[in-house]
Amino acid sequence: MAIIEVTDLTKKYGGRPVVDGVSFHVDEGEIFGILGPNGAGKTTTVECVEGLRRPDAGHVRVLGADPHGPGAAELRQGIGVQLQRAELPDHITVREALGLYASFYRGPADPDELVTRWGLAEKRDSRYSTLSGGQKQRLFIALALVGNPRVAFLDELTTGLDPQARRATWRLVKDVRDAGVTVVLVSHFMDEVEELCDRVAILERGRITALDTPSGLIERAGGAQRLRFRPLAPLDDSLISGLPGVTGVSRTGGQVEVTGNGDFASEVTTALARNHILVSDLRLERAGLDEAYVTLTGSTLDTEDAK
Amino acid sequence: MIALTLMETRLMIREKAALLIVILLPAALLVGFGLSSDGTVDPKLGQTMAGFIAAIGLGIALAVIGFTIVPATLATYRERGMLRRLAVTPARPHWLLVAQLVVNTALALVATAVLLILGRVGFGVPLPVSPGWFALAFVLTLAALFAIGLLIAAVARTGKTGQGIGMAVFFPSMFFAGVYVPVEFLPRPLQVAGDFTPLGAGLHALRDSWTGETPTLLHLLVLSAWAVVAGTLAARFFRWE
Known part of the structure; x- marks a missing residue:
């Protein structure tokens, strides 16, 4: 009511x-x-x-x-x-x-x-x-x-x-x-x-x-999630990029960053396990409201505050 | 409403400065001048020095209340958003104004009682000879000064401005009312000007009724006019936020 x-x-x-x-x-x-x-x-x-x-x-x-x-x-x-x-x-x-x-x-x-x-x-x-x-x-x-x-x-x-x-x-x-x-x-x-x-x-x-x-x-802002990890064995990107829900794979140094939505994270970890690739520093990051806010409004509260 | 009035009373008592100036300062003046004069009737004043000072003390007390306490308090309350805060409760913001006026009226009555009793007991100043006229003069003076205080509170944005404007009104008022130099010793044009100021007219009416004369119609009308005009303007311009 x-x-x-x-x-x-x-x-x-x-x-x-x-x-x-x-x-x-x-x-x-x-x-x-x-x-x-x-x-x-x-x-x-x-x-x-x-x-x-x-x-x-x-x-x-x-x-x-x-x-x-x-x-x-x-x-x-x-x-x-x-x-x-x-x-x-x-x-x-x-x-x-x-x-x-x-x-x-x-x-x-x-x-x-x-x-x-x-x-x-x-x-x-x-x-x-x-x-x-x-x-x-x-x-x-x-x-x-x-x-x-x-x-x-x-x-x-x-x-x-x-x-x-x-x-x-x-x-x-x-x-x-x-x-x-x-x-x-x-x-x-x-x-x-x-x-x-x-x-x-x-x-x-x-x-x-x-x-x-x-x-x-x-x-609504995209709901993008990011999975980051360091593979301890050589990893072919194609192993991951074709998985359901995965929208992108990129590398910075030794770190792999996979973006996606839905249940992509478990798909990725399952694929890694299946191929016996051990990883370290595995982290799943979910976009917070502040990222969503930036996406939805095209600005941050902080910059608006400064006006 | 009653709770607000009681709270305002408590807050006023805690704000010791107001009590000191309104009650103790006039009383101290009366004691000081009363002790140093010989108790004879001054031909020019038409009363004893103590009687004159008691009336002046009353004028100071009422002027402090009307010109400084009321506007500074109300402007501060508005500046602090307290009137707005009350507006979103079942209480109404104007209750706080009423509570302030009630508390300040009580303060004025206490100050008057102290001066009357101290003058009578300590220095043989007679109690007002025409109590009815004295009461009327008191009420009209207080109404005129409150109306001006409310008007100052209406136009002042902050408590500090309210106090500043109040002071700017207070000191010239005291002069024209004969607080520094008795009006009887002022040049004629200044005396006439004083007749038309609220405190000047008020003190005339209070002194007349105190010594047994009927206050002049002019002074009573001047006081009423100030009360009505300033009161109307205050109601017109008062801002709650």
């Missing part, structure tokens, strides 16, 4: 469309990713869905209601939002902030439980201004969840977190999803999206250029 439906969403700033005819839906219980370079319109899109911005054209339904319509107040009981840029007063403590936000909702989560789950127990009575970047980020995620939302919007979830904290955060976000909360994740980190998302929309210059599961996107 679609918990969010967006149809032909358009938002212009100064006559220039920042979001240009975007349509997608988010199913209940999934983690839906919105991936794209800075300035692609990701944040504007989710802000229209959250009700922070009024679309210039198109329709948005969240939990069956229009974020700017009569059901908006009820809708806000059911969503939790972590904004990309939002801060708290310097002197408020972690526990106070969670308690205050909990008071806004009819059926809030237990702030103390959230404090523990998000690793802020030692900081519960610390003031906001004394928290590290990572602690602030975790507090914002906890604040997004304190209302026991049905849909959580997380914008640039792991910005400012160290690698270890990122992985921990990913695990917790999966727990959130497993508890039945639908998650909309805005990100420009490939690994994060690949790790977490059930489906991903790639947004570029205000338009969705691809929408699929992460593995679907990788598949």
